[in-house]
Amino acid sequence: MSSFELKMVIEDNAAYAPERSDLFNRRTARAARAFHSKLPGYRPTPLLSLPALAAALGVEQILVKDESQRFGLNAFKMLGGAWAIARLLCKETGSDINEFSFAAFRQQQRVPMTFATTTDGNHGRGVAWAARQLGQHAVIYMPKGSSPARVKHITDLGAECIVTQMNYDDTVRLTMRNAEKQGWKVVQDTAWEGYSEVPTWIMQGYATLADEAVEQMQALGTSPTHVFLQAGVGAMAAGVLGYLCDVYEAASLHAVVVEPDKADCLFRSAKRGEMVNVGGEMNTIMAGLACGEPNPLGWPLLRGCARQFISCEDRVAALGMRVLGNPLGDDPRIISGESGAVSAGVLAAVLHHPQSQALKEKLRLTPASRVLLLSTEGDTDPQHYREVVWEGKDGITA
Structure with missing residues (x-):
């Protein structure tokens, strides 16, 4: 297997002190899901297993929630x-x-x-x-x-x-x-x-996908040891993580927040121990994550419940798009956009990194690890998707 190094900076969360949230939990998620389930065309999006990728990485399981199939809108939002x-x-x-x-x-x-x-x-x-x-x-x-x-x-x-x-x-x-x-x-x-009030409701609504995923994992007889959550302002990441920490013992869930290095406000906030804003144009291919100011509703929960924060270059997201779209063995194909694929890109970048084992140890990925990923969008920009996946934009040798 080839070896290459992409820029990924992993910051341990010194403020880690998990607590259950009164706003983002099973009760609020299930109220939102009860509403969503009454909408015409509702059905849970697929939870797909990637056993060949898991074997290559040396973990027990990799599961991907495919939000490209949400109400025909190609994204979870x-x-x-x-x-x-x-x-x-x-x-x-x-x-x-x-x-x-x-x-x-x-x-x-x-x-x-x-x-x-x-x-x-x-x-x-x-x-x-x-x-x-x-x-x-x-x-x-x-x-x-x-x-x-x-x-x-x-x-x-x-x-x-x-x-x-x-x-x-x-x-x-x-x-x-x-x-x-x-x-x-x-x-x-x-x-x-x-x-x-309104952003609280939005964050609670996002947790419908997590409630579905937990139900689907229970049907498979499994539960996650790790969850990788991509973040812009952190609304989805916090809404989903609050729910998962209510369902599972928070201390047994290794949550990692992933951001583009051009808009890594949560990563910088974790380093400093308080909210930090990022300015400028934030030119990243991860358009859905190009946000420079943390959501103050979500930040306290992420500060308490996320184990690590990752700031990564655009080539990590591009790698994730290619890996999900051209899978190993009999793994299912997933069309995932720039923001949806970045967490899968992190795993693929770890797999190919010259210090792969050291990175796995830092992320506490072991043969017993079961990893949950959220592919939050499909090819919402079809031209750019083809430029990345077919034409090699943001490629490994770029």
Whole structure:
């Protein structure tokens, strides 16, 4: 097997002190899943086993949750947006969330509301989808450099999409200002002073995928020793990790947070012991993770429950895309986008690294390890996916 070295910096979490969360746990996840399960077209996304890759790495099991098959939207993000919008509408109208349905609400023919958000692609697509299902309006802002394909995914769902000349975090601030002027409802997956209820709902909605995965693992007679969670602001990572730490003994679960090195705000926060923001354009191929400011709702949970944080170069994500799309042996093929594949890329980079054994020891990967990965998106930018997988963009020798 060939040997090569990709840039991955692994930071042990000195503040590790796991506690169960009152906000992100089995109870809140299952409430969200009960809602999602009533949506037309709902079905749990597949949990796929990669035994050949596991054998090559020297671990017992690698399981991948394939979110490319979520409601035909090619990504998991609608889980948070749809749940938050439903909760928001129930609060506005005095309705019971347990009785709420998209179809029934649309039939009421209320005066449409406008939902606004900032997105790198997938979250905005989910908000646009939910707004259209409910007969509402959506205005979606995207940061500088957003791909035309991701814009089209949103406008095809009937939403207005505005690409700014700012980075992600500055675009969030612009969205807030414009929403306040226009009287729009903001559905954002990060929090700030005076804005925490909606992002809490979004994070709880994300945990539906974790509840499905646990149910699927139980059917297989297994449970994870490790989970690798890619992060932008950390909303998905915290929502899912809070749930997993409630289901399993937190001390027995080795959780690793993975970020691009151009937008590694959580990695830097772990090093310093407090929240650190990253500025600049954050030009990474992992568009869904190109966020420079940690979600203050998620950071305390990640600080307490994640064992390690990894900052890695773009070639790690590109490697993961190729490995999942061109698997070993009889392992199933998984089409995973840049942000979805980075954790698989970490495992593949460890496998090929000249100091592979030392890295496995650092990550506590042993022959008894059972690793859970989340492929959070498919080829949401099809042209870029082909550039990476077919044309060798961000290749090993680049």
